[in-house]
Amino acid sequence: MRIGAGLLACAVSGVGHAATPVDEAAVLHDTLPNGLRVVIVRDALTPMVATRLVYLAGSAQASADFPGTAHAVEHMMFRGTRDLDANQLNRIIQATGGMANAMTGVDYTQYLFNVAPADLGVILRVEADRMRGIALDPDQWARERGAIEQEVSADRSSPGYRAAEQFNAALFAGTPYAWRGVGTRESFDATDIGRLKQFHDAWYAPNNAVLLIVGDVEPHATLAMVRADFADIPRRTLPRPAGATAVPPLAARTLSASTDSGVGTVQIGWRVPGLRNPDTATRLILADAINNRRGALGRLSVEGRGLGAFFSYSGRHDWGQAVATIRFPRGGDPARYLADLQAVLADFRAHGVPPALVEAAKRARVKNAAFDRNSIPGLTQTWLTALVERGVSDPDELVRQYAAVTPAAVDALVKRELMPEQALIQVDLPTDHIAPAHDSGFGGAESFGDKPVPDAPLPEWAQPVLAAPPAPHFAPPSADWILPNGLRLIVRPVHQTHTILLRGRIHENTDLEEPPGQEGVGRLTAGLLPFGTATRDRIATEAAVEDLGSRADLGASFGLAAQTADFGATLALLADTELHPAFREGDLAIMRDKFVRAQRGFLQTPGHAFSRAIRSALVPKDDPTLREATPETIGRLTRDDVVAYFRRVYRPDMTVIEIIGDIEPQAARAAVLSTFGGWTAEGPKPDVTAPPIPDPPVANIRMDGEGRTQDRVFLMQTLALRQGTAETTTFDLGNAVLGRGFSSRLFQPLRGSTGYVYTVGSTVSTDKTRGMFSITLGADPAKVPRVKAEILSILDDMCHRPVGADELGRVRAGYLRTMPFADASLDAIALRDVGLATRGLPLDQPDRNIAAVQAATPERVRDLFARTLRPRDLSTFIYGPAPP
Numbered sequence: 001m002r003i004g005a006g007l008l009a010c011a012v013s014g015v016g017h018a019a020t021p022v023d024e025a026a027v028l029h030d031t032l033p034n035g036l037r038v039v040i041v042r043d044a045l046t047p048m049v050a051t052r053l054v055y056l057a058g059s060a061q062a063s064a065d066f067p068g069t070a071h072a073v074e075h076m077m078f079r080g081t082r083d084l085d086a087n088q089l090n091r092i093i094q095a096t097g098g099m100a101n102a103m104t105g106v107d108y109t110q111y112l113f114n115v116a117p118a119d120l121g122v123i124l125r126v127e128a129d130r131m132r133g134i135a136l137d138p139d140q141w142a143r144e145r146g147a148i149e150q151e152v153s154a155d156r157s158s159p160g161y162r163a164a165e166q167f168n169a170a171l172f173a174g175t176p177y178a179w180r181g182v183g184t185r186e187s188f189d190a191t192d193i194g195r196l197k198q199f200h201d202a203w204y205a206p207n208n209a210v211l212l213i214v215g216d217v218e219p220h221a222t223l224a225m226v227r228a229d230f231a232d233i234p235r236r237t238l239p240r241p242a243g244a245t246a247v248p249p250l251a252a253r254t255l256s257a258s259t260d261s262g263v264g265t266v267q268i269g270w271r272v273p274g275l276r277n278p279d280t281a282t283r284l285i286l287a288d289a290i291n292n293r294r295g296a297l298g299r300l301s302v303e304g305r306g307l308g309a310f311f312s313y314s315g316r317h318d319w320g321q322a323v324a325t326i327r328f329p330r331g332g333d334p335a336r337y338l339a340d341l342q343a344v345l346a347d348f349r350a351h352g353v354p355p356a357l358v359e360a361a362k363r364a365r366v367k368n369a370a371f372d373r374n375s376i377p378g379l380t381q382t383w384l385t386a387l388v389e390r391g392v393s394d395p396d397e398l399v400r401q402y403a404a405v406t407p408a409a410v411d412a413l414v415k416r417e418l419m420p421e422q423a424l425i426q427v428d429l430p431t432d433h434i435a436p437a438h439d440s441g442f443g444g445a446e447s448f449g450d451k452p453v454p455d456a457p458l459p460e461w462a463q464p465v466l467a468a469p470p471a472p473h474f475a476p477p478s479a480d481w482i483l484p485n486g487l488r489l490i491v492r493p494v495h496q497t498h499t500i501l502l503r504g505r506i507h508e509n510t511d512l513e514e515p516p517g518q519e520g521v522g523r524l525t526a527g528l529l530p531f532g533t534a535t536r537d538r539i540a541t542e543a544a545v546e547d548l549g550s551r552a553d554l555g556a557s558f559g560l561a562a563q564t565a566d567f568g569a570t571l572a573l574l575a576d577t578e579l580h581p582a583f584r585e586g587d588l589a590i591m592r593d594k595f596v597r598a599q600r601g602f603l604q605t606p607g608h609a610f611s612r613a614i615r616s617a618l619v620p621k622d623d624p625t626l627r628e629a630t631p632e633t634i635g636r637l638t639r640d641d642v643v644a645y646f647r648r649v650y651r652p653d654m655t656v657i658e659i660i661g662d663i664e665p666q667a668a669r670a671a672v673l674s675t676f677g678g679w680t681a682e683g684p685k686p687d688v689t690a691p692p693i694p695d696p697p698v699a700n701i702r703m704d705g706e707g708r709t710q711d712r713v714f715l716m717q718t719l720a721l722r723q724g725t726a727e728t729t730t731f732d733l734g735n736a737v738l739g740r741g742f743s744s745r746l747f748q749p750l751r752g753s754t755g756y757v758y759t760v761g762s763t764v765s766t767d768k769t770r771g772m773f774s775i776t777l778g779a780d781p782a783k784v785p786r787v788k789a790e791i792l793s794i795l796d797d798m799c800h801r802p803v804g805a806d807e808l809g810r811v812r813a814g815y816l817r818t819m820p821f822a823d824a825s826l827d828a829i830a831l832r833d834v835g836l837a838t839r840g841l842p843l844d845q846p847d848r849n850i851a852a853v854q855a856a857t858p859e860r861v862r863d864l865f866a867r868t869l870r871p872r873d874l875s876t877f878i879y880g881p882a883p884p
Contacts, residue, residue: 027394028219034235035207038226040219041383043376045496046823047472049120049215050380053127054110054388056210057203059181060316061239068148068183069199071104072191073134075144077111078102078742080135084126086752087455088462090743092126095465095810097818098741106177107317108388114377114824116469116817117216121225122462127211128229131204136193145188146755150710152182154758154778156437157708157880160428163257167426170255171269171321174247205236210387214380247271254425258434260706262330262601262608263307265428266338268345269323272417275315275389279413281401286410287313287322288361289353294542296344300326302538304590305340307598315389322418330430330601338425345418352411360546365402367549369395371561373497374661375825430601434707436881469813471854472820474846477658477833479665485679486653489672490833490843491665494826498564500661502571503830507654507838508556509688511624514645520629521637521645524588524595526555528642531587533580538587544573554578556650559830564662568671575675579650583642592637600631610703610879617699617875618716618772624690651681654688656837658830692769693718702878711781711880715791719764719771719868724841727864728766729852734861736811737803738762738794739775743810745794746775756783767839773869784883788876795871802858815853819846 026042062069078100080086093100099114111130113123155161165180172178211230213222250271259265273279290297290311300309307327314321324345328337372382372395386395458466479491510522531538545552550562550570558578562570602608612628619625657676659668695718705712721728739746739762750757760777779787823829836845 026219028223029393030223032206032227032231034231034233035205036226036230036233037210037387038223039210039212039383039387040217040222040226041212041214041379042217042219043214043373043379044216045374045376045494045825046820047117047216048376048821048824049115049117049213049217050376051113051115051120051123051127052110052210052212052214052380052384053131054108054210054212054384055204056108056208056388057199058105058107058109059179060106060176061203062176062181062199064176064179066183066187066191066195067179067181068152068187069191069195070109071181071183072145072148072188073196073199073204074102074104074109074111075148076136076141076196077130077134079137079140079144081126081129082133082135083129083459084462085135085456086140087743088458089126090741090748090752091455091458091810092122092462092465094741094743095813096123097814097821099818099821100742104181105316106181110384110388114818114821116820118469119465119817120213120217120222122465124225124229125461128233131206131209131230131233134200136197136200138193141193141196143751143753143755145191147751147758148183148755149185149188150755150758150778150780152185152188153710153780155182157705157710157778159258159260159434159707162437162707163259163426163428166255166257167267167269167424170253170426171250171271171424172319173250175319177316177319201236202239205238206230206233207235208238212380212383212387214383215376250422250424252421252423252425254427257426257428258431258707259428260434260605260607261428261430262603262605263327263598264330264332264334264430265325265327266334266341267323267325267424267426267428268338268341269321269424269426270418270422271424272313272320272322273315274318274320276317276391277315277320279409280315280390281398282405282409282413283313283315283320283322283417285358285361285365285402285405286353286413287311288364289357289410290324290348292357292360292546294539294546295354295357296347297324300340300344301594302590304593306337307594309341309344317389329597330604332597334427334429338427342420346420348414349418353407353414355407356543358405358407358410360543362402362405363549364546366399367563368551369399370497370499370563374494374499374501375827377824430604432604432706436707436709466810466813468809469817471850472816473850474820474823474844476843479669480843481669483652483669483673483677485677486651486655486681487672487676487679488656488837489669490656490658490837491663491668492658492660492829492833493662493664494660495662496826498662499561500564500567500659500663501559501561501826501830502574502657502659503559503827503834504557504655504657505834505838506556506650507656507688508649509686509690511627511690512688513649513686514627515641517633518637518641518645519627520595520599520634521641522556522649523629524591524634524637525642525645525649527591527595528583528587529554529577529581531584531591532582533576534582536576537582541573541577545570552577567663571671571675579676579679581646583639583646585639588639588642592634595629596631596634599629599634603628603630606703606706607879610705610877613701613703614714614716614877617701617877618696618718619693620696623693647682648686651685652676652679653681653685656834658833660826660830689768690770696875698873699875699877701876702880702882705880708880709780710778711784711878711883713777713779713784713787713879714877715775715788715874716877717773717870717874719766719773721764721766721771721868723766723768723839724845724848726848726852726855727868728764728771729849730856730860731864731868732764733808733812733815733853733856734798734803734865735762735764735773736815737807737861738798740811741814745798746791749790749794750777750787756780756787775874781881781883784878792871792874795865795869795874799862799866799869799871802862805858808856808858808861812853812856816850819850822846
């Protein structure tokens with residue numbers, strides 16, 4: 001057992017301040033006698049615990065003829081264990097809030113839970129049961145196979161996915177990374193329980209797993225719980241790893257693919273070593289440096305020689321990929337953009353990457369390590385990256401590796417790995433007609449007539465999740481001021497790290513604020529803000545922020561992240577650039593031309609036509625939401641138009657700023673007054689509230705989706721609900737019964753019992769004047785009529801019968817348990833407050849929602865659904881092949 005200090009505490013020479021140290025008692029490492037590696041990290045930001053149980057086996061441990069085996073086992077882990085049937089497991093997940101998921105990667109598979117601290121013991125017991133063995137019932141596999149095949153169908157119906165699949169297969173040819181880890185229809189139809197059991201028994205062993213627990217826990221007490229649940233699981237003899245296969249160097253070649261996107265893409269890719277390679281830190285710094293907007297690659301986009309240019313490195317254990325990408329307008333000549341991209345890369349090979357960009361990349365990686373500690377999910381992912389992907393003991397080692405990278409090492413890697421004779425080129429070309437993938441049909445159950453299985457009571461050890469949790473409480477901010485110029489400033493001191501975040505939002509509604517004939521001026525205005533002020537151009541502004549190792553975002557939504565010592569300087573840069581843009585004619589001409597070309601392509605996509613058809617069916621023909629920028633309206637925009645829009649819309653009395661982190665309220669107020677205090681507004685406030693809409697007629701619209709074999713289905717209806725009311729919260733609770741989690745009324749019959757869909761969900765959205773209810777799913781065309789009929793039956797039941805008391809109790813418990821998870825990161829807290837304030841809602845709205853949830857009864861839920869929802873009047877929108 002080892003107790004560690006977490007993130008790097010020592011300063012790193014040459015890159016500024018290092019990450020904030022963690023309390024030495026906050027991190028505990030241990031390895032059980034059976035080989036299970038356990039890491040526990042205490043973070044008491046909010047009452048939440050994230051567990052990640054990672055098995056070091058993924059699609060690479062499957063075989064080329066059964067590529068989806070790992071993925072199938074992942075799904076079956078939610079179909080019951082030896083001690084829990086599927087219904088019991090689903091009810092546990094429902095009662096704990098439904099924050100459960102899993103992901104199959106190439107080299108590992110992870111199982112995720114986010115739960116309240118009181119529920120950690122139950123979740124650990126569930127994970128231990130699943131490690132011992134899963135039920136693997138043939139009937140359950142028949143149902144789950146249908147759902148997985150729908151997942152595959154959704155991927156195969158996306159031309160973009162198929163293009164990426166082709167690129168990946170060519171880049172990693174000869175390795176296990178070449179085949180599709182999600183699997184194929186044919187492989188799932190040939191997969192049986194025996195194969196799944198063999199994979200689980202071979203790889204799901206404690207000595208092949210890492211258990212990471214992050215959140216509001218006491219490490220030693222938590223380790224005792226882990227030992228009690230996992231220590232008696234025997235270690236197993238793992239399969240001998242396959243011997244390394246010699247993979248020939250990648251030969252230069254060019255591929256093409258069709259896309260339904262509004263823009264085309266040119267990619268140049270290289271197969272390079274993976275994440276366990278000693279040069280991984282250098283490779284990541286290389287990617288960040290080349291991707292810097294101040295470099296030659298960034299200038300391609302800024303100067304109008306592309307609609308976006310990027311460089312990235314992503315890796316698996318053994319192999320990775322370095323990819324340079326440039327986007328071009330629909331109808332453009334890809335050869336021109338490929339030549340520009342190749343010229344930039346050739347210059348990097350010949351002259352190296354500018355050392356200033358390398359140092360900026362190092363500084364950002366080192367300083368940004370502190371920002372991860374402002375988020376339980378972010379901290380969890382940081383530890384997961386270190387332990388599982390990079391194979392080191394903690395994130396400190398990664399920070400040290402980044403700090404040690406030199407410009408010379410970066411240049412050597414560029415010359416060694418980004419060679420043109422080993423580059424794979426792919427051009428994704430927009431086209432009007434894309435043939436669907438030619439795959440065989442689906443299996444899966446075909447009847448809604450399954451006899452319901454009586455709910456067995458939960459075992460005694462799981463009973464605690466059924467207890468009603470205490471009502472959470474959301475603390476108010478320490479300060480909430482309206483400054484003399486009308487700007488609202490909210491401050492929350494949180495001294496968890498020596499970092500400060502700022503989130504700001506100007507309440508803008510382009511549908512109402514853009515003058516007729518100037519549609520697109522709001523987007524153009526925001527796009528020009530990063531180009532600097534009259535005294536500092538884009539390059540100088542970005543260099544100043546990078547020299548601090550800070551982050552800054554501009555636009556109607558703006559913000560920053562900085563270490564405490566850098567906050568004042570970063571805030572001054574942000575305010576100067578946000579409030580005093582130069583709007584130079586040359587920059588405007590370039591950005592205007594880019595937006596014209598991008599919008600022309602977007603308007604030609606079938607996806608745009610479909611979303612336009614939905615909007616047109618749901619709102620009156622003169623509704624402002626139907627306004628749309630065109631190449632003509634964008635092309636006519638002048639600097640005077642942009643300046644007028646900026647002065648009219650970017651105003652302090654329509655702005656909310658929250659500062660959260662290592663700062664006291666008065667210091668935050670003084671800083672904002674010195675930077676934003678001189679900002680003034682002229683004239684009356686603009687109207688940003690959309691008008692109410694009448695109930696539209698019922699619509700039934702289907703549109704062909706290019707290249708699709710699966711239908712994307714939307715069932716939608718306007719609602720007489722408005723934001724911030726107790727009725728809306730009560731409806732949202734009922735909607736959780738309907739569509740949230742594995743035990744929901746939509747999920748169980750449409751996926752659990754039949755496998756007709758992979759995902760199905762229902763959402764409610766409201767504002768001051770409008771409400772909308774929608775159900776979204778994907779299904780084979782032949783199944784759509786039956787799926788819709790079942791959905792209408794479920795909705796009728798919600799409107800005519802009270803929800804079961806036990807069912808509502810479980811959903812309510814999960815709802816209340818997970819509400820505090822909204823405070824699991826400082827950024828999420830700030831965004832919530834700014835969003836509430838911008839929408840005119842009180843900051844104690846979460847507490848009001850809690851009161852409404854507690855007051856809800858089965859009868860109230862039923863009556864509200866009956867009064868507001870009209871199941872037989874749902875409009876149906878189908879994107880894809882016609883159902884028979």
